[in-house]
Amino acid sequence: MTDLASHSPLAPADAGWPRVSNTGFDGLVVQFADRLSEPANRAALAFRAAIARAGWSAVEETSTSLVSTYLRFDPLGVTHAAMRAEVEALLATQDWYAAALPEGRKLWRVPTVFGTDLAPQLEEAAARAGLSAEEAVRQIAETQLRVQTIGFAPGQPYLGELPPAFDIPRQTALTPQVPEGAVVVAIRQIVLFSVTTPTGWRHIGQTRFRLFRRDSDQPFVLRPGDEVLFTPISPERYATLEGTGPDGGAVAEALT
Template sequence: MNEATPERFPKMSFVGIDGVLVRFGAKMCDAANAAALAFHQHIEKIALVGVLEAAPSLTAVFLRLDLDADLERLVHRISKEVDAKNWFEDPLEKRRKWTIPCSFDGRQLTEAAQLAGVSDAQAVAQITATEVRVLTLGFAPGQPYLGSLDSHWDIPRMDGIAPNVPACALVVAVGQLIIFANEAPTGWRHIGQTAFRCFDQSRAEPFAFQAGDLVQFQSATPSEIEALQSDRFGGAKLEVLS
């Protein structure tokens, strides 16, 4: 029996009447995510006339097209941009880095650490030492999926759902971290608490994160996090890299 021919990426497909999806992988991995984000940065930079919106996901970029444009010519141009270089080898431009205080006192820190095969102290040391990337935003306004952690942090989600995790909570599963934008139920394990608001309508730019941002957590005490609640960014510092 012949083995199935593996899919080749990137791959373009049409979505609805005005969308093009450019996929860089069949499942999430750092290489596919970095390629998708690099292509998204490129599309934003060249500002193609007729592309109304470009939105990245974990492994793809969705382009919404102007139906009044010459669609045949526009799709041909997008295809040329997709084929212009090897996006898997094109370095992702590092534009911004967030440093975010976090108290690692979540009720499931010990459980998550045990699943990862480390102590609580080792878990905190490893997570704070790792510079993670905003892989994509989703589930709630401005909410980031951050990764990837080392492979031993590829721990499963819980069998059940925790009824409520507070806003600004740090949770972990499948080698990734999330800062919760709102109080919500989740199957991810709650390991820490920040005062960082991912989304705030009172800010000039309500979404704090951009896909591709770098993030590093800084260990803090619960009292320090409490004192940062009145800070618009929860004590986080933003460094512009380029």
């Protein structure tokens, strides 16, 4: 692994962040931390965007996780050593933990029912956070959440971070099923489900926002770096959104 800790304000010198690792015969991973933080997520997103801007002809695919950037390259066109040298040179150009987020991001405002029979674990989650249900909804609704990564199911975002009170654990048992559009919470994150699925996270809200659109030219609606605000609505308003289209009343605006 490459020791580039001098470029990281977050880690002591012996931590060695960021780290570059080979992945298989045609991939490299740049890891910016071993746990989630806003600066490490920012670095992963910004570095992926920088790779795209660099226009390296050998790079065939890039993606990000919560704190890492992955790139896949053509091993017939460039060696691991040469690709790694390019990556390390780009890493050395700036402090990625303080880098600007990628351009072209959007802010989505998503109408959401909190609690009721549609999302029955709001009270339980709020109690775990030491809050009333009303205060929990207020804090969530006022927090602009970043799409930190896409994973688990097609187009499904992990959103964060919530205030510290929401550092609550997952359940010890699975909820057998939550519907598409469910808003679930744990460990200071929200997941907005793109499919109907079991979960160990607590179901606190429900939307009509459809994130995975298999027949669209862009089947994944949200992208890493986008941001989301959940706008509380009544069950009656939620009912009127049925049949209004896959956005379910959500609206987007460009982020500068």
